[in-house]
Amino acid sequence: MLDRRSLLVSAAAAGSAMAVPASAQTLPAAAPVEPDRQAPGFYRYRVGDLMITAVNDGVARRPLDGFIRNAQIDDVHGALDAAFLPRDSLTIPFTTLVIDRGGKLTLIDTGNGDSGAPTSGLWMTNFRAAGFDPAAVETVVISHFHGDHINGLRLKDGTAVFPGAEVLVPEAEWAFWMDDARMAAAPDGMKGAFQNVRRVFGPIAGDVKRFKADSEVVPNVTAVAAYGHTPGHTAFAVTAGDGRLMVMSDTTNHPALFVRNPEWQAIFDMDGDMARETRKRLLDMVASEKMQVAFYHAPFPATGHIARDGDGFAFVPVAWSPII
Numbered sequence: 539m540l541d542r543r544s545l546l547v548s549a550a551a552a553g554s555a556m557a558v559p560a561s562a563q564t565l566p567a568a569a570p571v572e573p574d575r576q577a578p579g580f581y582r583y584r585v586g587d588l589m590i591t592a593v594n595d596g597v598a599r600r601p602l603d604g605f606i607r608n609a610q611i612d613d614v615h616g617a618l619d620a621a622f623l624p625r626d627s628l629t630i631p632f633t634t635l636v637i638d639r640g641g642k643l644t645l646i647d648t649g650n651g652d653s654g655a656p657t658s659g660l661w662m663t664n665f666r667a668a669g670f671d672p673a674a675v676e677t678v679v680i681s682h683f684h685g686d687h688i689n690g691l692r693l694k695d696g697t698a699v700f701p702g703a704e705v706l707v708p709e710a711e712w713a714f715w716m717d718d719a720r721m722a723a724a725p726d727g728m729k730g731a732f733q734n735v736r737r738v739f740g741p742i743a744g745d746v747k748r749f750k751a752d753s754e755v756v757p758n759v760t761a762v763a764a765y766g767h768t769p770g771h772t773a774f775a776v777t778a779g780d781g782r783l784m785v786m787s788d789t790t791n792h793p794a795l796f797v798r799n800p801e802w803q804a805i806f807d808m809d810g811d812m813a814r815e816t817r818k819r820l821l822d823m824v825a826s827e828k829m830q831v832a833f834y835h836a837p838f839p840a841t842g843h844i845a846r847d848g849d850g851f852a853f854v855p856v857a858w859s860p861i862i
């Protein structure tokens with residue numbers, strides 16, 4: 539038992555041990571810290587000799603009612619409880635990747651730009667905090683044409699965010715969204731998505747390069763067909779030396795729901811049955827091969843591994859490391 543006197547003695551001893559050495563007074567002062575902000579949202583890791591930087595674009599919250607087409611809300615609440623997540627809404631993060639190959643920068647997806655929820659739009663601040671310059675981006679690779687992945691290419695006022703970059707998109711995705719007949723036939727609720735694709739890509743339509751599934755998109759990055767979420771939705775296998783990373787894109791939305799329950803279909807899955815088959819196939823593959831994975835909508839830094847767990851899978855995030 540500590541009494542008041544021994545507490546005072548130990549406090550005095552701690553005080554003398556923590557006295558600031560004279561030399562520390564010459565160190566630069568810490569930058570001012572905003573008390574309601576996290577550190578900048580970037581995280582680096584290596585895949586072979588490639589440097590990967592995950593760059594966060596904030597989050598969006600959405601109600602859970604109706605979010606999953608084929609699950610009872612009680613079961614959804616059970617999955618949230620198991621992950622210690624609140625039941626009232628789902629917080630969906632956005633995380634893009636920067637691949638640095640000897641100073642040549644490739645982005646995979648671009649975030650929400652200035653078109654997303656007020657809790658998103660942090661991408662450029664975080665990208666710059668990681669030491670990058672948007673003018674130095676050589677290649678932008680797009681997984682699919684939903685707004686949270688492409689709107690970072692072009693601000694609402696029309697400004698191109700990466701004017702020096704070559705833009706590479708899935709051929710099947712381009713064929714679907716740029717088809718005027720499909721846009722005319724689409725239900726009213728989907729017309730906005732078609733129009734947004736034209737807003738983003740229209741001014742550069744002649745310069746956009748389209749890639750096929752199973753092709754090497756840039757060195758070390760191979761497109762993997764992951765259709766269902768959208769008609770041309772694409773994952774990417776990043777390989778270098780012994781390093782292998784599967785960029786899952788939106789093969790699952792939040793892992794606590796859809797990695798654990800790969801049968802569940804989010805309302806964003808345009809072809810729910812195909813999306814489910816793709817999800818199960820890719821999760822099974824990365825679990826068997828113990829490949830590192832990156833998700834667009836997993837909690838930051840949105841990378842880890844997939845383990846088998848009952849009739850589903852579990853996402854095991856990486857351990858944060860200061861050693862890269």
Ligand SMILES: [Zn+2]
Binds near residue numbers: 687788834
């Ligand atoms: Zn998405």
